[in-house]
Amino acid sequence: MPADRFSTATRLKALGEQAAARVYRAKRRPRRNRLTGRAALLALVMCSLVVALAYPIRQYISQRSDIADQRRKAQDAGAELNRLRDEKARWQDPEFVRQQARRHLHYVMPGETAYTVQDGSGVRAAQKGSAAAQPPWYEKLWDGVDAADRR
Numbered sequence: 001m002p003a004d005r006f007s008t009a010t011r012l013k014a015l016g017e018q019a020a021a022r023v024y025r026a027k028r029r030p031r032r033n034r035l036t037g038r039a040a041l042l043a044l045v046m047c048s049l050v051v052a053l054a055y056p057i058r059q060y061i062s063q064r065s066d067i068a069d070q071r072r073k074a075q076d077a078g079a080e081l082n083r084l085r086d087e088k089a090r091w092q093d094p095e096f097v098r099q100q101a102r103r104h105l106h107y108v109m110p111g112e113t114a115y116t117v118q119d120g121s122g123v124r125a126a127q128k129g130s131a132a133a134q135p136p137w138y139e140k141l142w143d144g145v146d147a148a149d150r151r
Helices: 008-028 037-091 094-105 121-127 137-150
Strands: none
Touching: 037 094
16 A cells, blocks of 8 residues: 555544544634624714714704704794885885876765766675675774774
8 A cells, every 4th residue: 555545544544633633623723603792882872872972963953953944034024024115215206106096085076077887786786685796995994993992
């Protein structure tokens, strides 16, 4: 038999020794857990930070939303103020006042003749007792003044 060839028994014995050495090394070396003490502590700290910061972050976002709403309301109020200033300036113009008095109060200038055209539809609706018949605005105004006077 050549010297480089081993018998089956010798080979099995060598393989057994190698396997035994591997098992011994595996037992000798401490097996590392995936979750070490440091990792567990880090996870605990991170969870506590998330829990501790959740409420303040929610409040911060809510307050930012409230601030945006207030800014939008202030901008709307500024636009309304500008519109009212323009309307006030228009009412300072005597020609605009005359125009509004003609349109809403049916005023006429001296020397003019006023005509009122009636088609009779308002009279029939009032006679039928229809709820659709609306009293003129000045009657509503006077009724409001009377109601306020009775209080």
